[in-house]
Amino acid sequence: MARKCVSCASAKVMVPFSSETFTIKYGAATTKISGLSGWKCVACGEVEFDARSAKRYAAAGDALVIAQRKELGTELRRIRRKLGLTQASAARLTGGGHNAFSRYERGEVIPMSSVVNLFRLLDKHPELLKDLKAVKTRRPAGSARSTERAKLKTA
Numbered sequence: 001m002a003r004k005c006v007s008c009a010s011a012k013v014m015v016p017f018s019s020e021t022f023t024i025k026y027g028a029a030t031t032k033i034s035g036l037s038g039w040k041c042v043a044c045g046e047v048e049f050d051a052r053s054a055k056r057y058a059a060a061g062d063a064l065v066i067a068q069r070k071e072l073g074t075e076l077r078r079i080r081r082k083l084g085l086t087q088a089s090a091a092r093l094t095g096g097g098h099n100a101f102s103r104y105e106r107g108e109v110i111p112m113s114s115v116v117n118l119f120r121l122l123d124k125h126p127e128l129l130k131d132l133k134a135v136k137t138r139r140p141a142g143s144a145r146s147t148e149r150a151k152l153k154t155a
Contacts, residue, residue, distance in 0.1 A: 003039055007046035014039040014048065022047075022057065026064045033060045069107035072116065077105040079123045093132060094118065 003014035018037040023030055033056060038049035049057055080090045080101065087101035094100070094115045103109040122129055 003048075005041040005044060005046055006048065008041060008044040010041060010043040013042040015042055024057070024061050024064055026061070027068050029064055029068055031060055031064050033057055066107065069110055072110065073105040073107040076101070076111070076116070076119055079119045080105075083122060083126055083129055085129075090119075 004011045005014055016038070017040050019035050020037070021032055021034040022036055023032050036049060036053040036057060038047060038053055040047050080087070083090075085093070087105070088098055090096075091098055091100040094111075096111075096115070100109075100111070104111045104115075122132075
């Protein structure tokens with residue numbers, strides 16, 4: 001039976017495949033899943049897995065993401081401890097919520113790349129931490145807190 005490609009809408013170009021190996025990449029990590037089956041579009045290369053293969057592919061991808069989150073969390077915890085920061089002070093330093101670093105370190109959430117880059121920089125140059133602590137964080141004019149302060153001053 002001919003299958004229509006859902007990606008490019010070409011008709012009769014989906015060809016079946018079986019027992020193929022696919023590689024999933026996430027960040028610097030990769031994993032290979034063999035024995036996958038489904039259909040591949042000859043025109044655009046789109047792959048559509050059968051139900052069993054789709055579940056296996058998704059589970060492998062999820063496991064890779066979780067492993068990368070935990071690895072990043074471990075790295076952030078190591079750097080934070082090296083710098084002598086609590087989770088709360090690390091969150092204040094980066095402008096995150098009070099539970100942000102706890103969630104990063106447990107691998108529940110992937111931090112913004114700016115947070116990761118800052119901590120990797122501080123890992124190599126810990127002396128910069130004192131400079132960051134010396135900078136007072138100012139809220140932009142019109143932000144909720146600056147507006148509240150202005151109202152209090154005029155009251």
